[in-house]
Amino acid sequence: MCKDLTCNIYIRLQMRYFLQLAYDGTNYRGWQRQKKPRNTVQEVIENILAKIFKKSITVFGCGRTDSGVHASQYVMHINLDEAPLFDLKFRLNKNLPTSISIFEIIEVTESQHCRYHAEARTYDYFIHLKNDPLLIRYSSFYEGLKLNFDLMKKSATLILGTKDFRPLCKQPDLYNNTLCYIKNCELFVDEEHGRLRFTITSNRFLRGMVRYCVFFLLEVGSGKMTLEEFEEVLNQNKTFTEKQPAHPNGLYLSKIEYPFLKLKDVDHLIRMLKVGLQ
DSSP states (O other), X not given: OOOOTTOOOOOOOXXXXXXXEEEOOTTSSOSSOOSSOOOOHHXXXXXXXXXXXXXXXXOEESOOOOTTXXXXXXXXXXXXXXXXXXXXXXHHHHHSOTTEEEEEEEEEOTTXXXXXXXXXXXXXXXXXSSOOTTTTTTSEEOTTOOOOHHHHHHHHHHHHTOOBOGGGOSOGGGSSOOBOOEEEXXXXXXXXXXXXXXXXXXSOOOXXXXXXXXXXXXXXXXXXXXXXXXXXXXXXXXXXXXXXXXXXXXXXXXXXXXXXXXXOOOOOHHHHHTTTOO
């Protein structure tokens, strides 16, 4: 045993695990636990973990999602004093509601953080223009819109070239800066079936950002705003105070990327929703 207090010995105090999961956000008030019980995804998971381990376990999430927003790929992490002696994935899935599923549990180092070390996140937003009861929970229904899809695709290109997303943020003053580095931004259209998919990948997202992106795409597509006016909004040369976030139920956090980890591909609803929109 080294008696020298300066001796460089690394003692691991906790075990850290990344958990890949998905959830149907329809009946949840978003991801993050609130000061008062509000039926959030984080709160439900922490309550189940407390039941399993007989003590409080804090869950750290890779990001926030709003009320009614889904996640087809989400990553959270937990710290444990020691490795569980039982199948934690099985135990969680047995106790969690069917609206939340754990796909994978991966041991990582204590220095790896599910939120701060994610290098990219992808959101997908689905729209349908024809009433369909099988889509209504998982795609946003916009009835009676006649859309110019070419203008909407050009709007997506403008978003791709934008760096400062202050005009497309619900509460920009909460952030030190509103810069986001967009890696991909596209709109896919299935005209025959009246369905659209907007997809965007960035290093970070601001509050309400994706839903505001979709709002402006629909404004331009429906002729309520010109492409030039949207460009002025993005460049902060024009203020648009009447913006409203697009419906929450069409939005999915769909991919998380880490430089040190490749997450397992999972078959889920979003793969089916993408059919005809790739």
